[in-house]
Amino acid sequence: MFGALRVLGQLSPAQRTMLMQKRFVGEFTPEALLDQMRALATFDRHGDAVRKKAGGWAVAAFLQVVIGAIAALFFGRWLLLYSLVMALVGVVLVVVWYRLRLMDISNNLGEVALPFLAILKQDMLPDQTLAVDIDLSSPTLARKRQEVSPAYKRGAYTKIVDTNYADPWFSGSARLADATVLRWRVVDRIIMSKRTKRNTRGKYKMSTRHAKRSLVTVAVALPRKSYAIAAPERPAQAKVAVAAGAKSNTLRLVRKIKSKSLDPLSPDVLINLVSDAYRRAVPVARNAA
Amino acid sequence: MNDCQCKSGFFALRDCGQPAIAQCGACSRAMCHTHAAVESRFTQCRDCWAKANQSADPTQRAGIYDDDWAQSYRSRYYAAGYAPIYTGTHYHHYYDQYDTRSFRQQAGEIEDGSDDARAGFGDS
Numbered sequence: 001m002f003g004a005l006r007v008l009g010q011l012s013p014a015q016r017t018m019l020m021q022k023r024f025v026g027e028f029t030p031e032a033l034l035d036q037m038r039a040l041a042t043f044d045r046h047g048d049a050v051r052k053k054a055g056g057w058a059v060a061a062f063l064q065v066v067i068g069a070i071a072a073l074f075f076g077r078w079l080l081l082y083s084l085v086m087a088l089v090g091v092v093l094v095v096v097w098y099r100l101r102l103m104d105i106s107n108n109l110g111e112v113a114l115p116f117l118a119i120l121k122q123d124m125l126p127d128q129t130l131a132v133d134i135d136l137s138s139p140t141l142a143r144k145r146q147e148v149s150p151a152y153k154r155g156a157y158t159k160i161v162d163t164n165y166a167d168p169w170f171s172g173s174a175r176l177a178d179a180t181v182l183r184w185r186v187v188d189r190i191i192m193s194k195r196t197k198r199n200t201r202g203k204y205k206m207s208t209r210h211a212k213r214s215l216v217t218v219a220v221a222l223p224r225k226s227y228a229i230a231a232p233e234r235p236a237q238a239k240v241a242v243a244a245g246a247k248s249n250t251l252r253l254v255r256k257i258k259s260k261s262l263d264p265l266s267p268d269v270l271i272n273l274v275s276d277a278y279r280r281a282v283p284v285a286r287n288a289a
Numbered sequence: 290m291n292d293c294q295c296k297s298g299f300f301a302l303r304d305c306g307q308p309a310i311a312q313c314g315a316c317s318r319a320m321c322h323t324h325a326a327v328e329s330r331f332t333q334c335r336d337c338w339a340k341a342n343q344s345a346d347p348t349q350r351a352g353i354y355d356d357d358w359a360q361s362y363r364s365r366y367y368a369a370g371y372a373p374i375y376t377g378t379h380y381h382h383y384y385d386q387y388d389t390r391s392f393r394q395q396a397g398e399i400e401d402g403s404d405d406a407r408a409g410f411g412d413s
Contacts, residue, residue, distance in 0.1 A: 034354070038353070038354065114354050115354050115358075115362075118354040118355070118356075118358065118359050119299050119359055119362065119363075120299075121356075121359070122297065122298055122299040122356075122359050122363065123298050123299050123300055123301060176300075176301070177297070177298065177301075177303055178301045178303065178374075178376050180301075226376065227374075271366075274300055275300055275366075275371050278300045278301065278373075278374060279371075279372075281374060283374055283375075283376065
């Protein structure tokens with residue numbers, strides 16, 4: 001718990017504001033951006049660990065309150081003091097849990113955006129800037145809700161309600177050291193399915209399932225004076241479109257990733273899309289007369 | 290001492306351009322402060338350090354995502370089959386193993402300390 005508080009104390013006011021607003025927007029140099037993101041991701045990791053423990057300890061503390069109260073009936077009223085202390089401990093733990101929950105951000109920051117941008121930094125000059133817009137809020141917030149299906153039945157389920165969410169959580173652009181301009185966008189489409197069924201003993205049981213489809217789009221504008229476009233050495237896993245421009249050729253790569261959980265996407269998906277674009281690039285002869 | 294002979298970049302490699310501060314104990318390339326692996330106490334370049342420590346627990350640096358992690362990831366990524374484009378002006382045979390795709394250059398431009406034009410360079 002103290003680790004999380006220590007990390008929280010080290011955050012700047014701007015970083016605390018980002019935590020509360022759950023949005024990371026701006027134009028930064030790669031090093032400045034990664035420093036800020038590392039601090040937030042570290043706090044989130046500590047916060048997640050403490051939140052899990054605080055929840056468990058709070059339940060244990062309130063159980064002790066009940067046990068102390070029952071024991072007081074048999075062994076004396078002084079045990080009520082024990083119950084009171086445990087109640088106070090429980091309340092403190094609930095407050096800690098609640099405050100950390102308010103500051104909880106999506107693991108997409110630390111597990112997808114941070115590694116991807118750490119790789120992108122390698123291809124940027126220290127004084128170049130990149131623009132990012134990262135939504136760190138939960139993907140199943142009411143404002144991200146798109147559609148709620150009417151209740152229907154299927155198989156053993158007596159009632160199913162599907163809710164669709166759209167979460168465009170990560171986008172940005174950067175000019176790389178070789179003058180290539182890179183743009184990316186990740187949109188998660190989530191179906192939350194609340195299902196009710198009746199078991200053999202006649203009790204109704206509810207369960208919630210998630211299905212996620214991530215649409216990852218990368219546009220790589222390769223400068224014509226440096227690169228030509230060739231047929232790929234191997235078929236790309238993504239849909240690819242090439243647009244020829246006056247100064248650059250833009251490759252647009254789109255990939256859909258399906259998942260049955262809300263776990264973060266692998267950063268390799270983004271990295272592979274950019275490398276798929278570069279695989280098609282052929283360096284133009286520098287010494288051509 | 291000469292300029293750093295290590296290459297920056299991931300998708301496309303480029304010359305580092307920083308003044309060298311030491312020589313890598315493994316590959317003998319001149320390396321700058323940025324390209325010297327801190328964990329090796331500046332005795333090895335980040336490329337060699339990353340390769341030597343590839344078998345180490347990958348989760349050890351999880352969550353940090355610093356330049357050492359990026360170098361280690363780059364080493365694994367290239368070993369898995371990605372041939373980076375090289376956009377610099379002086380080449381070192383160290384990158385032959387990555388089958389670097391590069392601009393066509395004349396043999397005289399190769400600064401690898403030998404007269405041989407190595408395979409993997411200029412073959413795209």
